[in-house]
Amino acid sequence: MCFQDKSLQCSDCGATFTFSAEEQEFFQSKGFTNEPKRCPSCHTARKTKRYGDGDYSYRSRSWQQMFRLNFYQVLDDPNSN
Numbered sequence: 001m002c003f004q005d006k007s008l009q010c011s012d013c014g015a016t017f018t019f020s021a022e023e024q025e026f027f028q029s030k031g032f033t034n035e036p037k038r039c040p041s042c043h044t045a046r047k048t049k050r051y052g053d054g055d056y057s058y059r060s061r062s063w064q065q066m067f068r069l070n071f072y073q074v075l076d077d078p079n080s081n
């Protein structure tokens with residue numbers, strides 16, 4: 001299967017962000033069929049809001065690590081819609 005970078009629109013701020021081929025492949029390898037609904041910065045904002053400022057582990061992660069973590073979180077999050 002061949003993936004191509006895809007532009008998605010954030011459901012929170014309306015910004016366009018890239019769902020890269022690599023990320024799509026990662027997604028599929030996990031058996032996920034949904035696409036991320038929010039841009040990385042909105043994901044981060046939501047997590048910061050939910051967990052407060054105490055979670056330094058999130059902040060010290062790279063953008064890509066953050067994005068991948070959020071792949072799980074958005075799918076597991078009942079409030080993500």
Ligand SMILES: [Zn+2]
Pocket residue numbers: 010011012013014015038039040041042043
């Ligand atoms: Zn956004």
